[in-house]
Amino acid sequence: MISDRLRILFEKPWIWAFLGAGLVWMATIAFTGGQGAGQILSAALAFATFSVIVGIGQMYVITLGPGNIDLSIPATMTFAGAVSMKIVDTQDSMVVLGLVIALACGAAVGVFNYGLIRVLRIPPIIATLSSSFLVQSSAIAYGRGLKIKPPPMLADFTTAKIAGVPVLAICVIGLAAVMGVVLHRTVYGKSVIAIGQNPRAAQFAGINVDFTRFATYVLSAVMAGLCGYVLSGFSGGASLNMGAEYLLASIAVVVIGGTSVAGGFANLPGLWGAALFMFLLVTMLNIFGLTAGVRLILTGAIIVGVITLAGGRKT
Amino acid sequence: MIAWISSPRILRGLLPAFSLAVILVAIFYLQPRAMSYFGLNLLLNLALPIAFATLAQMCVITVNDLDLGIGAYVGFVVCVSATWLNDQPVIGVVVLAGCIAVYGALGALIHLRNLPSIVVTLGMSFFWLGLALLVLPTPGGKAPDWIRAIMTFKAPGVPMTIYASAAIALLVHIGLKRSAFGAVLRGAGGNPRSVERAGWSLLRIKVTMYALAGFFGVLSGISLIGLTTSADANIALRYTLLSIAGVILGGGEFVGGRISPIGAVLGAMTLTLAGSFLSFLRISPDWQIGAQGAILIIVLALRVVINRTEARRPR
Numbered sequence: 001m002i003s004d005r006l007r008i009l010f011e012k013p014w015i016w017a018f019l020g021a022g023l024v025w026m027a028t029i030a031f032t033g034g035q036g037a038g039q040i041l042s043a044a045l046a047f048a049t050f051s052v053i054v055g056i057g058q059m060y061v062i063t064l065g066p067g068n069i070d071l072s073i074p075a076t077m078t079f080a081g082a083v084s085m086k087i088v089d090t091q092d093s094m095v096v097l098g099l100v101i102a103l104a105c106g107a108a109v110g111v112f113n114y115g116l117i118r119v120l121r122i123p124p125i126i127a128t129l130s131s132s133f134l135v136q137s138s139a140i141a142y143g144r145g146l147k148i149k150p151p152p153m154l155a156d157f158t159t160a161k162i163a164g165v166p167v168l169a170i171c172v173i174g175l176a177a178v179m180g181v182v183l184h185r186t187v188y189g190k191s192v193i194a195i196g197q198n199p200r201a202a203q204f205a206g207i208n209v210d211f212t213r214f215a216t217y218v219l220s221a222v223m224a225g226l227c228g229y230v231l232s233g234f235s236g237g238a239s240l241n242m243g244a245e246y247l248l249a250s251i252a253v254v255v256i257g258g259t260s261v262a263g264g265f266a267n268l269p270g271l272w273g274a275a276l277f278m279f280l281l282v283t284m285l286n287i288f289g290l291t292a293g294v295r296l297i298l299t300g301a302i303i304v305g306v307i308t309l310a311g312g313r314k315t
Numbered sequence: 316m317i318a319w320i321s322s323p324r325i326l327r328g329l330l331p332a333f334s335l336a337v338i339l340v341a342i343f344y345l346q347p348r349a350m351s352y353f354g355l356n357l358l359l360n361l362a363l364p365i366a367f368a369t370l371a372q373m374c375v376i377t378v379n380d381l382d383l384g385i386g387a388y389v390g391f392v393v394c395v396s397a398t399w400l401n402d403q404p405v406i407g408v409v410v411l412a413g414c415i416a417v418y419g420a421l422g423a424l425i426h427l428r429n430l431p432s433i434v435v436t437l438g439m440s441f442f443w444l445g446l447a448l449l450v451l452p453t454p455g456g457k458a459p460d461w462i463r464a465i466m467t468f469k470a471p472g473v474p475m476t477i478y479a480s481a482a483i484a485l486l487v488h489i490g491l492k493r494s495a496f497g498a499v500l501r502g503a504g505g506n507p508r509s510v511e512r513a514g515w516s517l518l519r520i521k522v523t524m525y526a527l528a529g530f531f532g533v534l535s536g537i538s539l540i541g542l543t544t545s546a547d548a549n550i551a552l553r554y555t556l557l558s559i560a561g562v563i564l565g566g567g568e569f570v571g572g573r574i575s576p577i578g579a580v581l582g583a584m585t586l587t588l589a590g591s592f593l594s595f596l597r598i599s600p601d602w603q604i605g606a607q608g609a610i611l612i613i614v615l616a617l618r619v620v621i622n623r624t625e626a627r628r629p630r
Contacts, residue, residue: 067570118616121622123569125381129559130611137605248437261431274570293452296445303438308428 002243013258013265016310017273021258021280027113028284037162040283045130046159047274050234053172053227054246055253055271056179057220061124062254063183064213065196065263068124071221072132073250075245077228078121079135080105082143084229085150099229106225109135110218118210119215124217140240147237154233168230173272180268192216196263248303252278256306323625327618331565331578335585339594345595356474357406358591359584360542363466364389365477366555366583367535369561370487373579374528376439376562377491377572378521379504380425380432386555387530388414390548391447392536397546399457404459411533418529422521440555447548452549458540466541480556480580487576500524504572560611561586566618585610 009015020199025044032196054073054294061070080102109131116127137303150158160167180251191212194202203209204222232238255261257270285295317333343350343359351360368389375382390415398455400407425432431474468475491497502510503520511517535554540546563569589610590603598606 003583036448066553116612118613120619122615126559126563126569126611126615128554128617130608133556133560133604133608133611137602137608141599142599248441251434255434256430261434291448291452293445293448296441296448298445300438300442300445303441304424304435307430307434307438308424 012023014267014270014273017270017277019256020271020306021277024277024280024284025313028287031109031284031287039194040280042057042161042164042166044276044279045169046234047279048272049166049169050178050227050231051246051249051253051275051278052271053230054175054224054250055257055275056268057223057267058250059254059257059259060178060179060192060216062261063192063263063266064216064253065199067215068263070113070128070217070224071247072109072128072135073126073137073220073224074247075132076106076109076221076224076238076245077137077231077246078238079109079142079228080225081228081232081242082139082148082240085148085232085238086142086155088151089113090149090151092151095151095153098151098154099226102225102229103222104225105120106222106228107218108221110221111214113221116216143238144238147239148232149237150232150233154230155236158233159229168234176268176271183266183268188212188215193264195264196260196265205290206269213289217282218292219238244305249275249278250253252303255311256303277312323621327566327574328578330614330617330621331575331581331585334564334610335581335588337612338528338588342588342592342595343615345592349591349595352474356476358588359474359476361539362584362587363479364535364539364542364551365554365557365561365587366373366480366483367439367531367538367578368551368558369565369579369583370483371528371531372558372577373565373567373574373576374524374531375436376569377504377574378422378557379570379572380436380526381559381569382436382528383433383555384436384438384564385528385558387440387443387447387553388418388529389536389539389554390533391443391450392533393540393543393546393550394447394456394461394548396537396540397458397579398450400462410461414533415526415529418532419522419526422523422525423518425525426518426521430498444548444552451546452514452628454545456546458539458542458544458546462541463544466538469470480584480592484577484580488501491574501572504570504574504605531598557586557607558583559605564611564614 025041026035028040029035050113054077056071061068063199083105084098084102087101113124113128113131113299114179116131120127158168162170183192191202191207194205194207195209195212199209224243228238228243231242235242253271253274256274257272258267259265259270282295282299285298290298320571347356348354364515368385369383372382379425382417391579394410395407395410421435424433451455466475499510500520503515503517503524507517510520536551539551543550561582562574562579564579564582566575566582567573567579586607589606590600593603593606594600
């Protein structure tokens with residue numbers, strides 16, 4: 001009975017990410033002698049939140065099938081952060097408007113991305129890459145290289161904690177749950193998965209492939225916009241390189257989280273496991289007192305190692 | 316003659332040269348003094364390392380993969396060249412040869428485990444950056460004198476960069492586009508199954524192309540250190556995106572092993588010139604990457620127009 005349940009649990013592709021995160025966390029607190037175990041977990045939840053937000057969008061895109069990937073996420077985050085922070089101008093009364101602006105920035109980039117893919121008939125990698133050049137430049141020109149402060153209310157909300165658990169993390173767990181339902185229970189979500197498994201069959205089955213892909217690229221960019229907005233609040237303002245690390249993060253959490261890179265099989269819970277794993281890993285290497293060089297080498301080696309073990313399933 | 320020139324195939328082939336010519340003419344128009352030996356030398360100074368990085372990327376793209384770690388890799392080569400290759404040439408050469416071997420091994424790993432190249436190379440970018448920081452924690456080092464001498468050699472007629480670019484483009488063109496083995500290598504990107512059925516080892520082809528990419532990456536780093544004289548781990552990070560843009564600009568396509576070495580070198584030169592072009596226009600450097608994105612989009616749009624005329628023409 002119990003062994004059956006365990007077996008089912010271990011067949012879930014996302015379990016490995018959580019196991020990895022747990023192992024790394026235990027290694028860390030074993031090193032500190034149990035000190036700061038709670039704080040580390042709390043910080044991991046806070047930082048993992050941002051990877052999960054962009055990871056959701058990237059996961060939907062990757063699920064569309066081979067060749068589908070959104071490289072414009074960092075640029076979109078920076079752009080949405082800069083524009084919304086500048087317009088809101090630290091006024092609490094504009095917090096909701098700022099959110100709408102950030103989401104709208106994301107939507108605009110998404111529409112542009114898919115426009116390039118459709119009109120120029122180029123692979124999504126190139127389309128999102130070229131548009132990210134333009135978007136990043138716009139953000140630089142608009143933000144003028146300054147760190148634009150967030151309104152106090154946004155800063156308070158994004159850093160608030162209830163019993164050590166970040167409020168934002170709770171919200172994003174909710175968001176991830178909703179997106180999971182959308183993926184597995186709605187026509188749109190099922191269309192995404194169907195297209196990833198076989199685009200021609202999906203087309204013949206009467207799925208509007210074009211619209212589904214369009215919606216997915218817009219969704220990814222909107223998620224990036226949302227992430228740019230809350231990250232600006234969390235990190236004390238919109239800066240020009242705030243999106244930089246989220247290119248790897250968004251792809252890595254999807255892959256480590258057990259989503260098939262070949263498309264057609266998505267996995268939402270894994271995003272959280274992978275995001276926690278990535279953050280706890282860096283924390284562990286930091287606490288071990290390693291230099292930046294060694295830390296980067298180990299991060300790289302572990303990512304390659306994990307993908308070697310996790311990937312490779314011929315789908 | 317006119318019919319020959321206006322055939323879509325030739326037009327597509329001429330597009331990279333045409334884009335380079337347009338941007339050169341525009342620069343000469345804005346700043347006639349650039350039309351001299353000294354002016355050209357300054358304009359194209361950094362074109363050679365970018366051209367090598369672009370060729371490295373092209374090798375990986377030939378087999379339908381993408382290398383997101385080439386920039387960090389070139390940075391590591393720069394750091395090795397400025398330290399070991401200068402102080403203890405034997406160790407330096409061994410390390411650089413080791414780098415090429417690692418690249419070949421990456422190709423084998425990606426092929427054998429059927430891994431997504433994007434994730435593996437993105438992970439490797441951390442690995443290389445970390446290694447570079449270990450070799451050279453703070454910017455510094457010194458370029459070996461012989462490299463410096465080669466890179467600053469004053470060639471008769473036109474700057475050395477132009478001779479070197481032309482020679483390397485021609486060499487790779489002959490190797491990949493005119494030789495029998497080159498056709499097999501490209502075929503592995505076009506139709507891997509038929510290449511395999513014809514008795515070729517796909518594993519060996521992947522290893523060859525990745526090792527070639529590693530080799531061009533080494534050349535890129537060596538030529539870069541010859542120009543900058545001192546090294547920095549982050550010196551070439553932007554080469555990753557620049558090299559992808561260069562390949563695409565040069566007429567390479569993302570799938571099917573359709574690549575053009577000469578076009579790739581021309582594309583790299585066009586992107587190098589884009590920055591100078593903006594400064595001559597007195598446009599803020601904020602827009603530099605934006606301009607590169609815009610050039611990419613414009614050229615891709617032109618290619619769509621050419622392809623459409625091809626589709627309309629009776630064969």
